[in-house]
Amino acid sequence: MTNLIKKIYFDNAATSWPKPDCVVQAVTDFTQNIGSNPGRSGHSASVKSGRIVYAARESIARLFNFADPLRVIFTSNITEALNLALKGLLKSGDHVITSSMEHNSMMRPMRQLEKHGIEMTVVNCEQNGCLDPADLSRSVKSTTKMIALNHASNVTGTLLPIHEVGKICTDYGLLFLVDTAQTAGAFPIDMEEDHIDLLAFTGHKSLYGLSGTGGLIIGDRVDVENFLPLKEGGTGSRSEEEFQPIFLPDKFESGTLNFTGLAALNASVNWVRDTGIENIRRHETELTKHLLSGLKSIPKIKLYGPINENFQTATVSFNLNNLLPSETGLILDEKFNILCRIGLHCAPAAHKTVGTFPTGTVRFGLGYFNSKAEINQAIKALEAIS
Amino acid sequence: MNAKRSYAILLFLSANHALRAEKVLLDSGIACKLIPVPKDISSECGICVRILKTETQKSVAELTNHKLLVTKCINI
Known part of the structure; x- marks a missing residue:
């Protein structure tokens, strides 16, 4: 994990990065x-x-x-x-x-x-x-x-x-x-x-x-x-x-x-x-709690799912209500070097259940190698975008 | 190979089974070695497990306990 590039990788739900x-x-x-x-x-x-x-x-x-x-x-x-x-x-x-x-x-x-x-x-x-x-x-x-x-x-x-x-x-x-x-x-x-x-x-x-x-x-x-x-x-x-x-x-x-x-x-x-799976889960739970807390503080963000770190993985879906997911994702990537996934995530039935079909959501997929500092940066970026 | 020792070889359904057999035997403290199936023996896979002949019964019992089928046991 040496020489990490400065990008913030929040697409672990698609594939984890970096690797041990x-x-x-x-x-x-x-x-x-x-x-x-x-x-x-x-x-x-x-x-x-x-x-x-x-x-x-x-x-x-x-x-x-x-x-x-x-x-x-x-x-x-x-x-x-x-x-x-x-x-x-x-x-x-x-x-x-x-x-x-x-x-x-x-x-x-x-x-x-x-x-x-x-x-x-x-x-x-x-x-x-x-x-x-x-x-x-x-x-x-x-x-x-x-x-x-x-x-x-x-x-x-x-x-x-x-x-x-x-x-x-x-x-x-x-x-x-x-x-x-x-x-x-x-x-x-x-x-x-x-x-x-x-x-x-x-x-x-x-x-x-x-x-x-x-x-x-x-x-x-x-x-x-x-x-x-x-x-x-x-x-x-x-x-x-x-x-x-x-x-x-x-x-x-x-x-x-x-x-x-x-x-x-x-x-x-x-x-x-x-x-230790327990240690991995504990770290990801803390990160998820931190992310949810930060996202909840931004009025224009709508969150989906349980919105509770104890009932979900380290994956969080949301939308900025004045932007399409694709627009949010592009700004995060190009201006803030934050990589996430947007759209339907190959799960149309899930989006219909959640109420986000066909637009989709912005998805942050956190992983064991993410940090609270990265989440803080992402929250600041989203505040700036909103 | 020690010429004074007598060996037996155990054949399995596939190399996957032979690899598991090696691990099971070693974990049980039974010395063994994976070797290519000798040319003169009709093989069911490319590799087999060689053990001391004196450990044949113990080895087969251990492998059976782990649901591994020994398809042939040949003294060499």
Whole structure:
């Protein structure tokens, strides 16, 4: 984190920056000293590569309190992981329930599945994005197979009650798919305690790894035999056969993995663990509280979401009521070197819920490497703009 | 390799499983080494785990406890 450029980076909800030094070092070490394809050869460099990828599986499994690293499936991003879970498990006649705060990575594959006979119920959240678990229970029917939710909204940061929903899934015998794009690494998530059957994660946000990494953890209750892969191909195993292997993780990992990215992910997950998720959350909560307080002091700002650091991630959405989000974002970037995201954030349903569709919002996505001083600068900038 | 020692090799469904097996055995205090599957053995993956022959039973039991399937066990 040395030599930080003077820019203020508030777009951690899209991807975290900067990355811990150990992540950069892991990429350099791997590229310079190993660089081999894991699981495709028997030579020593391939084995070293394989050990690093396996270590990444273990690190991820441990992070979410899951026992079997071989049920950690690596994908190119969390969108692929969500597609895999939804399209691989839901069949014509099945019913799936989700919320109105989802990202398009959840909504679009579901809408596609609707065309193939899968029924979908979108449970409305409150205007601040909060979800009443009882509303989910009321939507369960005899054909319901799965509840699929994000852990937190990428628009407002609103936390959804996954622990309570996990219990509902257990009570009704439903599969529980959780999109942890906005929370993995920043919040404690326990697959067992939270009754999660399918946990989709991304490597490049709060896990502080690189883009091109993500995955799906497949819990023990999931029927793997009737779980279709998104793709088939070379796995480095059973090479004499033209049919896809049925064992994990090979069944779902065709083609060469992003092994350099996974070396980085292993380092970054270990960094998260060593730093402590509780410490990361505490720091981000303090930053969020500070930001919310500052934004509330500007009369022309309208805030969205829970507006309470205890009920949201370090992501805050707002609008200056005399400017479009795009105008605010451009001024922040060009005049104040503050980088944030504006618009709909690939989550039209969430904006409809919040009441900001189709205009969208300005989104500040804070991260562990942000400071109160940066927030103070941003507040001053917004005061000047307003 | 110590010529006086007798070894066995354990084969698995894939390299992913062999890598997990290595970690499980080492964590259990069982000495092992990942090696390429010998050419004269019909392989199911490119690498296998070599152990002391005397530790075969203990190793297989440990791996089974961790839900790992040993597809073949061959004395070499």
